[in-house]
Amino acid sequence: MDIQVVKVGIVSCSGEEIPEGTLCRLACRKVLDERPGETVTICLPLFIAGGEEERTFAQNYPTITVDGCDKLCAAKATEMLSGKPSKSLSIPEILKKHGLTPPTKLRHFGPEEDAAVKAVAEEIARAVDEVLEEE
Amino acid sequence: MGKKPKQVVVLPCSGIGKTFGALARETAYELVERVRPGLATLTCLPLLVINDPEAVALVTENPVITIDGCPKDCAKKSVEAVGGRVAKAYEAIKFYKEHKDLKPEGIAEVNDTGRKLAQVAAAEVAREVDKLAAGEGE
Structure with missing residues (x-):
């Protein structure tokens, strides 16, 4: 009998020092809230x-990492300490793809940042769909 | 000429699953942006997880205050894991226990009441920042 994959793990860069980190947290949280039956997260x-x-998180769940900068903490830490991620997303690449400018503040995101949060959340949700299809 | 004050690193919880994690971050942001800019600084906690040399140097060469969002104490343990010494460790729930009229809500970011609580918390943590910057309490 096949084992059904119930949930996809999402590991967010927390990036406290950069605005993209806040964007990352908000977008990941949005996906987690909108798809509670299919997603789960862990504090990096x-x-x-x-x-x-x-430590066995990425072995227990196919995992998507989302990083806010080219240091790729989420992807590297997940692979190094838990298991190879199924997909690794990059906020700068997503923003570039959607023609969006990076956020400039660390906190209190508002309407000005909505488009970026939505675009990143959509890319994460798409990746969740792809992982679920692959499994 | 006076001695140049040290930077004090304030490291909050990285979680995106709990209100007190968001409160910890808001408190740290309040400190570095408004209450003690230039003196209090922060870095991304995950940089310590991947042993980033600059982040490791920051927390091993400066006094560190951690503000954790839950009893798992990720911030504190992450500093200790790279050889840093935590001068003062807070759990964010402490601030709410002392100010029950300011109940924070929200997970990715706290609500307005949470922001008010973060301001109160930052004022308390600032006193510790000042002591550490002056070379006390290390």
Whole structure:
């Protein structure tokens, strides 16, 4: 009997130091809220601070990482400490693809940032669909 | 000529699943942007997870305050994992316990009440920042 994949893991760069990190958190949260039955997340530092359950996250769920800059913390940390991600998304690439300018503030996003949050969330949701189809 | 003040690193929780994680971040942002700009600084917590040399140097060469969103204490443990010493560790829920009239809500970002609580919290953490910058409490 085939094992059905129930949920896709989403690992967000938290990027506290850069506006793209906030964009990343908001977009990931939007997808998690809109697709609660198909997605799950983990706080990235739990790969170090957590226990065995956290470290096997990417082995238990096909995982999508979303990074805010070219340091690629989410992708690297997931692969290094948990397992190879199924897909790795980059906020700068998504913004470029959609012709959107990067956000400029660290907090209190409003209508000016809505388009960017929506575009990134849509790309994550599309990646979730693709992973679910592949599994 | 006076001694140049040190930077004090304020590291909040990275979580996107809990209100107190968002409160921790809002408190850190309040500190670095409004209450102690130039003196308090932050870095991305995941940079410590991947051992980024600049981020590791920042937390090993400067006093560090962590503000965690849950008892798993990711921020504190991440600093310790790269050889840094945490001068003061907070759990964000402490601020709410002391100010029950300011109940924060929201997960990715806190609501207006949460922002008010973050301002109160930042004022308290700022006192610790000042002590550490002056070389006390290390």
